[in-house]
Amino acid sequence: MASIDYYLGTISPYVYLAGTRLEEIAEKHGATVTYKPLDLLQLFDRTGGIRPAERHPSRNEYRAQELPRWAEYLDMPFNQKPAHWPVNMAPSSYAIIAAQQAGGGDLGGLVHGFAKAVWADERDISDDAVIRDLLGAHGFDPDLADKGLFVGAETYGRNLEEAVEAGAFGAPFYVVRDSGQRFWGQDRLDFLDRHLATL
Template identity: 35%
Template sequence: MSGKTVTFYFSVLSPWVYLGGPRFHAIVRDTGATVVYRPIDLLHVFRATGGTPLAALSPARQAFRARERERWSAWLNMPISARPAHHPVDESLAAQLLIVAQEAHGNAVVWPLAQRMLAGVWVHDLDIADPATLERMARDEGLDAQALLARAATPEARARFEAHTAQALAAGVFGVPSFVIDGDLHFGQDRLDFVERALRAG
């Protein structure tokens, strides 16, 4: 058991976070690592680092990424929509809900709620910018949904979301999922082997 800490930078809009998240958490469980959750503003990160949002990619790149999603979906036996009805949307309120839920209830509630949001986007065609949708998701996780959503909509929660994004940029993050272990950045759900090796290293 490594006992190491990994900072997990993620977006609740990313198909790669949806596909990679369960395997990452299995690695965390098996290595005894501690996760520091950092939901971030992915579009802001793209703008700051020269990245290109999916909708602005060339047709060839869009087609390849769609095929990659299909391949990973089949390989992992995780369903995914080819054309989600609500992507992209403003993810700020959803991310802020995760932040305040963690503050109120601890780490254990973060990933189940985040994966519910991700599946909402990529499987169930739900709009995670809609407060009613988020309230229902939080309630389905057994949380005090109304109270948490009210806290998520405050300037203080927004400031923490922006601080997470600034921290990601300072760490060299340019996309998601990103994992920082001992100051070393690992990017992509297809690099989880390296994440596991880093967490197991002495």
């Protein structure tokens, strides 16, 4: 059984566009997924990337064309300028970490739910009420929003270190532990699918 480490930032538009295709692919191949939310902006800083606000205008102009193009292709609602972006990723990330540890709900759905809240639903995923609502909607105890904050913070920081060590530099980023193969971006999920078929 293959094991996939999924490095993600909850405010990433590309994590949103990935939808739940990773979960479908993993189920198809009997693979397991470990979700590793992290501070995506610090990952850029650590690996030679540039934060969106600091990128050359030509890069941001292209991004402004590419994101709605992908959303239309994938038939997903998309708000080019969400009301709550960027926001602090830590609270939603802690909730994912706590939910993964607790088990029992739809973790992939929760991850997608946070990203969708930003890019389609105009919700502030740093708000406790929103976090609690999304936890409950995906089969988790809403009180996880208040539990394990120390462990969440510790794991959140460790995920960043592990991402750098694993060669990740953006999100979504998928690392197949069994082979060491790395896949960056929601547009590489078909390649991940093909790779898992060879294991």
